[in-house]
Amino acid sequence: MDSAGIAVDIRGVNKRFVTQQGDEVTALHDINLTINQGDFICVVGRSGCGKTTLLNMLAGFEQPTDGEILAGGQRITKPSPKRGVVFQKPPLYPWLTVRKNVEFGMKMQGVEPAERRKTADHYLEMVGLADAANRRPYELSGGMQQRAQIARVLATDPDVILMDEPYGALDALTREKLQNELLKIWQERKKTVFFITHSVDEAIFLATRVIVMSAHPGTVKMDIPITIPKNPDDPNNMEQVRSTPEFVELRDRINDAIHVKDDQE
Secondary structure, eight states: OOOTTEEEEEEEEEEEEEOTTSOEEEEEEEEEEEEETTOEEEEEEOTTSSHHHHHHHHHTSSOOSEEEEEETTEEOOSOOTTEEEEOSSOOOOTTSOHHHHHHHHHHHTTOOHHHHHHHHHHHHHHTTOGGGTTSOGGGSOHHHHHHHHHHHHHHTOOSEEEEESTTTTSOHHHHHHHHHHHHHHHHHHOOEEEEEOSOHHHHHHHOSEEEEEETTTBEEEEEEEOOOOOOTTSTTHHHHHHTSHHHHHHHHHHHHHHHSOGGGO
16 A cells, blocks of 8 residues: 555554453454544543553554554554654653753754754744743743643654643643644644544644544544634634534534443444
8 A cells, every 4th residue: 555645554453451360451442544644633532442552552662462553654663753752741851951851852863962952942932932941840830841842852853743631731721822832833844643632622623633432442433524724823713713613513523422332322
């Protein structure tokens, strides 16, 4: 199959675990999903449906029990700088400045110091942290730490960005601000994003496609394209998007799909 234009191809993936009691549990069953370059995929579903397990396999932290996952046409067998991960709790190094945290991945890639600093400052400016470059992570708010983590991932220029509920622990106002900033960065950089969230509103606002997963075991229940126009430069962007009839219809449709029991379908 021609892989041109495909960022990630998930083929017939199952994931099973063995509990401490020796019981086998199927976390994911027959996952088939093609993610195109430049897609912003948001994944929603009830707790325990395997969202994070799927992200961990995309990152290369875990391997499928059956099937395969390809990135750029190559089977994923281990972590790679081509796939950057943004966690819910920013794993920043407390002894490094914000700038040095952003430079860290590039340093591991062998980028020269002058180029590292130039690139770090570029992305710190992009996420609104230029004035905090010389501060330590513990001097930043939770939202600022999350922006620093996003800058660090972007600075390594990954093909795919994997985000595991990155805004789940933030207050509503900070969350909305960072959603809008992320949407703006994605429109500028056109990276492929795989984003896990429990918020249906967040998923519709950010995504070009929303994947709804069923629970126990996790399967792809729905793959919904999102075509609502969005303008992150407009301060009223989120309110305008949420007020559209299309948004309301999608929210109801996705919520119904998440909360209906699979044996009732």
